[in-house]
Amino acid sequence: MLFVLCLVPALLVVADAYGIGGTLGANPIEEIQDRFGNWGLRFILIALAVTPLRQLTGRNWLLRFRRMLGLFAFFYVLMHFLAWLLLDQGLLTSAIAGEEFDWSVITEDIFERPFITIGFAALLILVALAATSTAGQRRRLGRYWQKLHNGVYLAAVLGVWHYWWQVKKDFSEPLVYALVLAVLLGYRVWHHRLQTRVGSARNSRAGLPQNH
Amino acid sequence: MLIRKPADIRSSDITPKEVFLRRRELLQAGLMAGGLALGGPAMAAILPPGRRAKLVDVAAGKFSTDETVNSYTDITTYNNYYEFGTGKSDPFENAQEFEPMPWTVKVAGHCEKTGIFDLEDFIRPYALEERIYRLRCVEAWSMVIPWVGVPLADIVRQYRPLSNAKYVVFETLLDPERMPGQRSRALHWPYVEGLTIAEAVNPLSLLAVGVYGEVLPNQNGAPMRLVVPWKYGFKSIKGIVSMTFSETRPRTTWERAAPHEYGFYANVNPEVDHPRWSQARERRIGSSVGGLQGILGAAKQETLMFNGYGEHVAHLYEGLDLRRNF
Numbered sequence: 001m002l003f004v005l006c007l008v009p010a011l012l013v014v015a016d017a018y019g020i021g022g023t024l025g026a027n028p029i030e031e032i033q034d035r036f037g038n039w040g041l042r043f044i045l046i047a048l049a050v051t052p053l054r055q056l057t058g059r060n061w062l063l064r065f066r067r068m069l070g071l072f073a074f075f076y077v078l079m080h081f082l083a084w085l086l087l088d089q090g091l092l093t094s095a096i097a098g099e100e101f102d103w104s105v106i107t108e109d110i111f112e113r114p115f116i117t118i119g120f121a122a123l124l125i126l127v128a129l130a131a132t133s134t135a136g137q138r139r140r141l142g143r144y145w146q147k148l149h150n151g152v153y154l155a156a157v158l159g160v161w162h163y164w165w166q167v168k169k170d171f172s173e174p175l176v177y178a179l180v181l182a183v184l185l186g187y188r189v190w191h192h193r194l195q196t197r198v199g200s201a202r203n204s205r206a207g208l209p210q211n212h
Numbered sequence: 213m214l215i216r217k218p219a220d221i222r223s224s225d226i227t228p229k230e231v232f233l234r235r236r237e238l239l240q241a242g243l244m245a246g247g248l249a250l251g252g253p254a255m256a257a258i259l260p261p262g263r264r265a266k267l268v269d270v271a272a273g274k275f276s277t278d279e280t281v282n283s284y285t286d287i288t289t290y291n292n293y294y295e296f297g298t299g300k301s302d303p304f305e306n307a308q309e310f311e312p313m314p315w316t317v318k319v320a321g322h323c324e325k326t327g328i329f330d331l332e333d334f335i336r337p338y339a340l341e342e343r344i345y346r347l348r349c350v351e352a353w354s355m356v357i358p359w360v361g362v363p364l365a366d367i368v369r370q371y372r373p374l375s376n377a378k379y380v381v382f383e384t385l386l387d388p389e390r391m392p393g394q395r396s397r398a399l400h401w402p403y404v405e406g407l408t409i410a411e412a413v414n415p416l417s418l419l420a421v422g423v424y425g426e427v428l429p430n431q432n433g434a435p436m437r438l439v440v441p442w443k444y445g446f447k448s449i450k451g452i453v454s455m456t457f458s459e460t461r462p463r464t465t466w467e468r469a470a471p472h473e474y475g476f477y478a479n480v481n482p483e484v485d486h487p488r489w490s491q492a493r494e495r496r497i498g499s500s501v502g503g504l505q506g507i508l509g510a511a512k513q514e515t516l517m518f519n520g521y522g523e524h525v526a527h528l529y530e531g532l533d534l535r536r537n538f
Contacts, residue, residue, distance in 0.1 A: 087508070
């Protein structure tokens with residue numbers, strides 16, 4: 001059920017591309033990129049909201065959806081990247097026409113346009129996280145798995161930064177994403193401090209040495 | 213209808229405030245009374261009232277491209293007009309209620325004929341012409357638009373600039389009550405743009421009052437806007453309320469917002485990239501409901517120097533380093 005719901009934004013892009021119910025507007029390729037990019041960021045934030053919600057409400061069943069939400073974030077970010085590569089940069093058009101594609105334009109954009117560089121870096125992180133998201137990989141990686149998957153925080157920061165940097169002047173929308181991310185990360189810092197304090201208080205009561 | 217007034221005094225300074233605030237109603241009432249007394253409009257208006265009103269006596273102008281023209285829907289729903297919001301569809305959505313008429317233009321600065329003019333008188337006696345121009349946005353998209361307007365050169369000459377006038381400076385209406393985008397600080401208001409005198413009297417420069425043979429829709433800069441097709445779109449200022457002849461170069465709005473990204477000249481130049489993106493190519497706008505096939509039709513094309521208008525304007529910039537003067 002939730003799976004189908006998560007697919008709705010992608011299905012709407014397809015429907016609008018065929019003029020069913022809506023359209024993609026005057027600049028369809030930009031619209032596709034923007035929608036996938038926005039949903040990629042939204043799903044990263046939604047996935048990052050699972051742990052705080054679980055801890056605050058005690059609804060542990062929420063945790064079951066975290067992996068799926070994270071994979072949807074990866075899916076939308078990947079679609080955002082593919083829309084840029086295949087449609088915006090025209091790889092698909094060249095391939096259909098059987099023309100040689102100029103890859104230097106792609107590498108130039110990725111390495112010389114900082115906002116694209118950080119967006120691409122975020123994508124690479126998400127690729128690594130998606131590839132190691134199975135239960136088997138988690139077991140195999142052991143304690144390194146959590147370390148690796150803390151990379152989602154970096155990917156989220158890079159993602160919002162990527163959005164912020166490509167806006168021309170009105171930062172109100174990227175600001176909303178930045179604020180939500182700040183709350184989600186701030187909660188973790190606060191929660192961690194609280195845990196440490198509770199932990200050390202217990203330790204001192206038990207007469208154990210404190211390490212700070 | 214020339215209202216003689218020292219150019220530097222704002223009408224709000226000398227008119228009682230309550231009268232000033234009701235000026236539109238009063239003007240409208242006056243126009244209606246006049247119309248009734250004469251049994252009809254005294255003189256056929258160049259700009260007929262009403263939305264999408266047809267413009268008459270429009271001659272085919274010079275410089276038109278024969279490229280495929282963008283649809284009326286594309287031209288009127290995908291706009292950058294921050295006075296009505298920063299999203300591409302915001303101007304279409306937020307400008308519907310805007311009532312531009314009556315409209316006056318203030319002419320000031322170093323010229324012989326200054327004053328505040330009714331828009332009709334400002335563009336009279338020049339005949340309207342249609343010019344189909346390419347428009348290249350600094351955001352790397354482009355359209356082909358059939359404007360209707362009057363050559364700016366004719367209007368500039370009519371006000372007889374003095375020898376110390378080096379620039380023509382335009383301002384957009386400042387009215388946050390009617391322009392909701394001005395309630396946010398996305399840009400510094402009012403919007404200011406300018407051209408050198410040589411650019412202003414270049415035959416390509418147009419003051420547009422219509423598109424597709426009809427009066428300008430609000431979201432496209434009604435009732436009058438500038439069109440300088442060899443420059444990035446943001447130079448083509450909308451909703452113009454003043455034209456000032458200046459000795460000094462104005463601080464234009466986007467230059468003020470981000471001086472390292474947007475310059476005064478803003479000539480379309482595929483060789484000088486925006487600091488954050490390439491200007492070498494552009495996407496021709498075109499909505500499509502044809503699925504993937506339709507979307508693929510919107511491939512990028514090479515951007516041309518001066519947006520393809522080099523033969524008419526390149527001489528204006530001889531000896532100027534366009535990399536520094538972007």
